[in-house]
Amino acid sequence: MSAEVQQAAAADEPAAKPDAWTGAKPHSKRPLYPRLLRLRNVHPNAWQRALLGEGALGVAALLVLADLATSWTLLVLPLAVAAVVKAHDLLAGALGSGNGTEPPDP
16 A cells, blocks of 8 residues: 555544543554553553562462462462552652652741
8 A cells, every 4th residue: 555545534434532530542553551550650561560560469379379378379479469559559649759840848
């Protein structure tokens, strides 16, 4: 296809409307973990997402297989980690960015 035909086809398609909760476009490239938790202020890297998601599940599985915890740990530990990450996100939003752009109060 030529560039003119592609531009005409793109002009005919309606623009994606942003999500009411996050302001992100529906087909954005955001990773699954931040989308599920609706993170707005905390942006974990790929290795941090893996550590928080699969790492918590792996630790829970090891604890259960070693008979150091009950099988409920497989469900509770990843949910507890997600709750702590979400709480951190809410706290970071409540405290502000803290990047020093606001003038100090006299």
